[in-house]
Amino acid sequence: MPLLLRFYRELLLLAAALLLLLPAARATHIVGGELDLQYQRSNIYRVSLTLYFDAINGNSGALDPSATIGIFERGSNRRLRNLDLPLTQNTFVPYTNIACTIGSLSTRRLVYSTELELPANTYNAPGGYYIAMERCCRNGVIGNIQNAPDAGQTFYLEFPAVVQGGQPFRNSSPRIFPPLSDYACLGELFYFDFGGQDADGDSLVYDMVTPLNGHASTFDPRPAAPFPAPYAPIRWSTGLSQTNQMPGNPTLGIHPRSGRLTVRPTRLGLYVFGVRCAEYRRGVKIGEVRRDFQLLVIACSPNQTPQMTVRGPGPGGQPPYRPGRDTLRLLPGPNRCLSLRFTDPDPTSRLSVELRAVNFPQTQVPVPSITQGMVRGPGMPDTLTATLCFPACFNTRGRVYQLDVIVADNGCSLPRRDTVRVAFTAQAPPNQVPSVAMVAPPTQFPISARVGDLVEVELLGLDADQDVVSLELTGRGFTPASVGAQLLAVTSGPGRATARLSWRVDCRAVARGLHEFEIVAAANPCQERQTSTVLVIPVRVQYANVAPVLTSSFPPASSAPGAPPVVIRLPLGGVYEATLNGTDADQDQLTMTAAAGINLAAAGMTFRPSTGPGRAAATFRWEANCEAARAEPLDVTFTLSDQTCQPQPQQRVVRFEVERPPVPDFLPPNVFTPDGNGLNDHFELASMLPPDFCDQRFAGVKVFSRWGNRVYESKERSFRWNGRGVAAGVYYYQVEFTDGRRFKGTVTVLPK
Incomplete structure (x- = not known):
């Protein structure tokens, strides 16, 4: 018996505690809210919950420091995770017109937010996902739903998989619904823009939906974690429905494209309503956001339309x-x-x-x-x-x-x-086009000019309406700046403009010949460009060039096509001199040059030109040396150039060769008798070897026995081997030159 009494006592205490909790739960006065999911970077998103709280009647103890959301897979309703969102903002929602503020309506905007990761290997279900948060309770005086004080709220958002077709699929939910703090007046048309924006440019469609009640209640106003779908809707009062959520004529509705909310209320009171915003990409729905909110209807002072x-x-x-x-x-x-x-x-x-x-x-x-x-x-x-x-x-x-x-x-x-x-x-005021003319037209067209001439033409632009007029220069098929032409001394002003076409003709103009310059007068009345008829100024550039003439004291060259050049041969140390002359009928400045594949001075050559207008001369001298021999074939190109726009250089190519000394037949002796009788006592080759020439010089001789032993060696060209100290027999010799040539043979040493 004592045990049973103790049980009933604890049961009564628990019931009393629950009764004490009920007023606080019923006094939360959540006005509404919505969820938001925004892409940040990589696989990171920011999820936010915005709650609207009755700042007049709400219980401050119900201002939660955090909110818990759940993320579920659509279709299977499989829970993927729960997440706590900390409170990050707490502000008041302003009225559209501050002067219309009333003491019975004030709303706070609470934002709970944090970042979360949506890995591609987890959030890839084709059907997508949804986020939910459940909380109780609503305002007890709501007039369009049943049992309002005990009604909970479920905030709901759908989003697609973050990878589709093997590729990342980035998406942010629509950021909709500017916060509403206004009230509606009985019998007056109420309107508010609930239209939102989408960061991805997706199409948005709005409609009215029944708010969700969910699982939160006065006994469990803040579930530890939201339940998976389905979520029970609120129950409408008699005569009301999803398409007729509050008494009005017209009833509460929203434009499907603009998101404009309108109603003309016919009854006083506080009314809850639900709005859904669905997002479409390429005609396919990929997500949705719901807002749960309420609207207060009061009797307002009469106001007539202006x-x-x-x-x-x-x-x-x-x-x-x-x-x-x-x-x-x-x-x-x-x-x-x-x-x-x-x-x-x-x-x-x-x-x-x-x-x-x-x-x-x-x-x-x-x-x-x-x-x-x-x-x-x-x-x-x-x-x-x-x-x-x-x-x-x-x-x-x-x-x-x-x-x-x-x-x-x-x-x-x-x-x-x-x-x-x-x-x-x-209509804009009437306007006449401007005009352009030459102040003193030339007597001859086209204007004739040579390279070096200065062409100048004075120009005048006029506008009868006194609009600011300017002169502009272009060219037919070319740009004036590319040939050095320009407008100088330009003046622009109301009704009048002057300029001078100035062109110092240079070589850039030779290839085209005829240059047609176009001049227009331009005005810009009422920001509408108007131009005169085109004034064409033709300038023909006269140009001709006679090739210069090159003569020299070199032997005459063959005129046959492909004939080899003249060859000048000298022995080593020999000297050759020549003169060159150039003339030009156009009296162009002449230059004369000599060039070869090597430095002329190194090859023993000197070239001294003297140049001037229409005439040039030069002296050439060559002292044959080994550097010239090494460079063979040594071709020197003598060039006479006229300095003009289209030069016609004249050239003469001469080949220079160094004579080599004659090479005797190599008939070496093959036997000698070192007996000291003065006859055939030595082995020597000086008169039989090629003569030394530049880099082709005697390097040495070596004599070997039949077993490969060296028995004699000398670096002297005039060597004489007497055979002393060696036995009679056959020996092998090798003579080397600095250019790599070798002479080999045998010689027999006879007995004494």
């Missing part, structure tokens, strides 16, 4: 513009302004003006004379007026432009607007 009239240019008393029926015409002249008049029945209304281009660039819209002002304020008139003036150059080029002129008041919760769509055309 009114606006637009009048076109012209004298006073012009009738008002009729949208859809009239087209205003802005003609050239001083009056290109629209008159705008704004009224508002509400006292002390502050109006603002906005202009939106419909079918032309917004950058072309002028700024009105006023953009905002007070109606019926102290000392203020009942009507605001503004002018919208288009610049003189504004030109629609025959098209009908449309411009929305929007006036908005500062009413709550959202401003009322009146929009007038103005259709209009605009």
Whole structure:
């Protein structure tokens, strides 16, 4: 019995503790939120949970320092991991119009965020994955769902595999839904832009969905980890559904492409709603994000729509513009302004003006004379007026432009607007093209010039409309700068421009011959380039060249094609001299050179030219040496060049050779008797060997026995071997020269 009483006592204490926890759980007042997944680098992503918290009625004890999410595989619902997200931001959500702030509505924006890795070898399922987070509880006064105080929330996001087709598949979820802190007024149209952006450029589609309840409850308001899908939805109140989430006419809806949320509420209260944003790439859905949120509807002070009239240019008393029926015409002249008049029945209304281009660039819209002002304020008139003036150059080029002129008041919760769509055309002032002419035209065309001449032509550009005019130079088939031509002394100004075509003709102009320079006068009225007709200035470059003549005291060369050059032969140390002369009928500057494959001075050659206009001369001297012999065949090219645009050099090639001394027949003796009788006592070869010549010189002689033993050696060309100390018999000799030649033979030593 004591044991049973103890059990009941502990059970009652546990029930009491749970009852104490219930108010805190019911007081969390989570307004809504959404998940976000953004690619960072490599396999790293940043996952974030944004929660919107009721800052008026919420229990501060329910501001969690962290949030736990779960990542699951779609289809199988297999859990891959849980992850705690720390709280990183805690800010207030501002109203669209701060002046409309009410004390009963204030929202905090809580962001929980961290980085996580999605390895390619793990997150590669074709069906993709989803992230979920569960939390309780909602505001107890929500009027469109059943059992609101006990309803939980599940925040949900789908994302694709990070590798597809064997390649990395990078994707960031849509960053949607600007935070909403506004309220709606009973019977008034409420609108808000929930449209978002996608970092990958994917297509976004929006629709209304039923918010998810999930598994969180007052008994377990913050599960240790979210459960896998499926997640039970909230239960709508009688008469409401996914397509009719709150009382309204029209009911709450969202544009599938723009994300614009609209409703005209017909009942006061607090209403929860759900929006889904799906992303598509190449027509295939790859992910989705859901936002769970709520909207407060209150009774607002009456606010009437401001009114606006637009009048076109012209004298006073012009009738008002009729949208859809009239087209205003802005003609050239001083009056290109629209008159705008704004009224508002509400006292002390502050109006603002906005202009939106419909079918032309917004950058072309002028700024009105006023953009905002007070109606019926102290000392203020009942009507605001503004002018919208288009610049003189504004030109629609025959098209009908449309411009929305929007006036908005500062009413709550959202401003009322009146929009007038103005259709209009605009013409730019008429303009004449500029003209260009030569101040003093040459008497002859084309202009004739030679290399070295200076061609100058004075030019004048005029514009009857006094637009700033300039002169421009081009060439037909060439660029003037490539031949050294340019415009000098250029002056540009309103209605008048002057310049001088200046060209010092040089060799760059010879190949083309005829040069046609094109001159235009250019003006830029209303940022539209206009040019005159093309003025052509032809210049023909006259050029001719006669080849110079080269003569010399060298023996005449054969004129036959392919004939060998003249050869000059000298013995070593011999001297040869010659003279060369050059003339040129064009009196061009002449130069004379001599060149060979080696340094001339090293080969014993000297060349001394003297040059000048139309005439050149040179002396040549050669003293034959061994360097010349080593370089054979030694061809020297003598060149006479005329310094002109298209030179015609003249050349003479002469070959120089060094005579070699005659080589005697090699008939060496093959026997000698070293008996001292004065007859055939020595072995010698001096008179039988080739003579020494430059690098071809006697290097030495060696005599060997039949067993290879050296018995005699000498470096002297005039050696004499007496055979002393050797036995009679056959011996072998070898004579070497410095150029590698060798002479071998045998000699017999006879007995004494």
